[in-house]
Amino acid sequence: MSEMTATARLEARSITVGYSNRDVLRDLTLSVPPGRFTALLGPNGSGKSTLLRALAGLARPSAGEVMLNAAAMRTMSRRQIARHLSLLPQTPRAPDDISVRDLVAQGRYPHRGLFKPWSSMDREICTRAMEMTAVADLEAKSLGHLSGGQRQRAWIAMTLAQSTDMLLLDEPTTYLDIAHQLDVLDLLRRLVRDEGKTVVAVLHDINHAARFADHLCLLKEGEIVASGPPGEIIQARHLRTVFSIDATIIHDPIDEVPICIARR
Amino acid sequence: MIAALALPAVLTLVLAVLALAWGDAGLAPADIAAALSGDPVAGIVVGSLRAPRVATALLVGACLAVAGAITQAVMRNPLAEPGLLGINGGAGLGVTLLIVHLTGPIGRWLPVAGFAGAALAAGTIYALSWRGGMSSIRLILMGIGVSALTGAGIAFLTAFGDVREVQRAMGWMAGSLYGSDWARISWLVTWSAPALAATWLLARELDLLGFDDDCVQGLGLRLHLMRGVLILLCTLIAGAAVATAGPIAFIGLLAPHLARLSIKGGHVIRLPTAALYGALLLLAADLVARSLMLPAGILTPMIGVPFIGFLLRKQRDE
Numbered sequence: 001m002s003e004m005t006a007t008a009r010l011e012a013r014s015i016t017v018g019y020s021n022r023d024v025l026r027d028l029t030l031s032v033p034p035g036r037f038t039a040l041l042g043p044n045g046s047g048k049s050t051l052l053r054a055l056a057g058l059a060r061p062s063a064g065e066v067m068l069n070a071a072a073m074r075t076m077s078r079r080q081i082a083r084h085l086s087l088l089p090q091t092p093r094a095p096d097d098i099s100v101r102d103l104v105a106q107g108r109y110p111h112r113g114l115f116k117p118w119s120s121m122d123r124e125i126c127t128r129a130m131e132m133t134a135v136a137d138l139e140a141k142s143l144g145h146l147s148g149g150q151r152q153r154a155w156i157a158m159t160l161a162q163s164t165d166m167l168l169l170d171e172p173t174t175y176l177d178i179a180h181q182l183d184v185l186d187l188l189r190r191l192v193r194d195e196g197k198t199v200v201a202v203l204h205d206i207n208h209a210a211r212f213a214d215h216l217c218l219l220k221e222g223e224i225v226a227s228g229p230p231g232e233i234i235q236a237r238h239l240r241t242v243f244s245i246d247a248t249i250i251h252d253p254i255d256e257v258p259i260c261i262a263r264r
Numbered sequence: 265m266i267a268a269l270a271l272p273a274v275l276t277l278v279l280a281v282l283a284l285a286w287g288d289a290g291l292a293p294a295d296i297a298a299a300l301s302g303d304p305v306a307g308i309v310v311g312s313l314r315a316p317r318v319a320t321a322l323l324v325g326a327c328l329a330v331a332g333a334i335t336q337a338v339m340r341n342p343l344a345e346p347g348l349l350g351i352n353g354g355a356g357l358g359v360t361l362l363i364v365h366l367t368g369p370i371g372r373w374l375p376v377a378g379f380a381g382a383a384l385a386a387g388t389i390y391a392l393s394w395r396g397g398m399s400s401i402r403l404i405l406m407g408i409g410v411s412a413l414t415g416a417g418i419a420f421l422t423a424f425g426d427v428r429e430v431q432r433a434m435g436w437m438a439g440s441l442y443g444s445d446w447a448r449i450s451w452l453v454t455w456s457a458p459a460l461a462a463t464w465l466l467a468r469e470l471d472l473l474g475f476d477d478d479c480v481q482g483l484g485l486r487l488h489l490m491r492g493v494l495i496l497l498c499t500l501i502a503g504a505a506v507a508t509a510g511p512i513a514f515i516g517l518l519a520p521h522l523a524r525l526s527i528k529g530g531h532v533i534r535l536p537t538a539a540l541y542g543a544l545l546l547l548a549a550d551l552v553a554r555s556l557m558l559p560a561g562i563l564t565p566m567i568g569v570p571f572i573g574f575l576l577r578k579q580r581d582e
Binding site: 053056078080081083086087091092097099106107 | 474475476481483484485486524
């Protein structure tokens with residue numbers, strides 16, 4: 001455990017985050033395991049999205065500190081943060097007429113200076129990002145003309161073009177059909193396994209999280225109730241505490257992943 | 265891309281030559297050439313009457329177009345124009361105050377009053393919509409509010425002012441290029457040129473403003489700072505244009521759309537295209553205005569209103 005903390009590059013140290021007069025997160029501590037896929041789970045209003053925004057430096061803690069590579073995030077500029085971590089909000093918006101190529105190119109923004117022209121390296125990175133997400137064939141299409149799954153992959157390509165070690169995503173599978181959900185989750189897992197990226201995603205589906213993530217954090221009322229590998233976390237008692245559901249846990253006979261059957 | 269720019273460029277050139285040649289004393293292209301090479305009579309007609317007017321139309325049109333492009337990006341609203349930032353209302357109030365309440369030779373103070381009024385109104389809107397951050401919708405609402413307020417102020421002043429002075433203020437508010445001269449142009453260039461250049465350098469940031477807040481901040485944009493800077497630039501550019509020619513509506517709305525319809529790509533190419541279309545539109549409007557003896561500002565809505573209908577229809581079809 002101590003070794004883990006030593007290499008952890010993104011962590012929240014007893015942060016309290018709130019909007020106007022309500023604290024959404026209270027004294028929360030989380031060390032994101034590097035090079036792993038972490039899923040944040042919890043009921044609506046448990047503070048998952050707020051935690052993700054705090055980790056991205058977008059929600060300022062009123063107490064505590066978010067640390068990025070051992071530096072306090074509040075002392076860093078937006079551009080410095082953007083070179084280390086990229087964020088995909090839940091419903092990202094862009095002009096509908098923007099082409100996939102132009103959308104992905106925005107990912108290069110934190111790496112470009114005022115007078116620094118578009119380089120061949122920028123282009124290569126964008127092409128690779130589009131290939132990894134299988135949107136290279138769509139590069140000339142405008143965002144408004146894509147299907148939900150294609151659009152989400154194009155957005156992920158943009159965050160990849162940012163060339164960061166860390167990827168934070170807020171419910172990346174919402175509004176997608178089951179096949180596209182699995183596509184996106186599989187892509188995230190490959191990014192972790194093949195590219196060595198650290199991924200943190202807010203997910204709604206417990207079974208998807210158990211299947212694709214390496215590390216789960218269960219949130220309730222602004223606090224982390226349990227965190228660890230899926231085998232440890234997907235347990236009836238945890239699910240009762242966090243989601244107030246009665247669940248039976250069985251195991252997928254093929255690849256031993258825990259499966260939650262919610263009864264009530 | 266070149267083809268998309270060629271059309272407005274050629275049209276602008278043709279209209280500019282036409283505007284130089286046409287008038288009470290018609291000039292053949294040969295006379296214009298003579299003016300350039302020193303013929304005194306043609307030189308006066310072209311050099312001190314028509315050329316300043318053409319130059320003003322081109323510059324003011326370009327300024328309004330770029331200011332419109334900024335407003336549409338910052339407010340994330342395709343129907344936004346610099347008037348929503350209080351520029352027209354503020355300038356109108358400043359000028360009306362000056363004309364109705366001060367006596368003496370105030371002619372050369374008109375642009376100053378217009379500019380100050382515009383800057384003050386835009387500053388007020390920005391300050392009122394600041395809540396530890398800035399949202400596009402709050403900016404629009406405050407813009408509508410402050411514009412209504414300046415409109416009420418103008419109505420009050422004109423209701424109780426001296427008829428001749430009110431007449432003069434109303435004439436200014438119609439928006440006209442009549443009486444353009446080189447001194448005023450150099451003033452306009454001084455105020456707008458650096459701001460135009462700075463805007464063009466911020467083309468990438470303008471592109472990003474079309475995205476949602478979290479997304480662009482995640483990309484490393486200092487969103488609130490950039491909105492503030494761009495609103496300032498927009499105020500300088502539109503304020504200088506309005507101070508020079510009075511409030512001329514619709515160019516700021518139309519030109520960025522024409523650019524968007526004719527060319528694909530980011531603001532780095534869209535801004536110059538919009539500027540070109542703005543120059544073309546105002547030059548055309550002023551040419552028609554001269555032939556009908558009307559201020560150009562009265563003609564631009566005649567093109568603008570049908571175009572808005574077209575835009576709304578197009579949006580509905582999509």
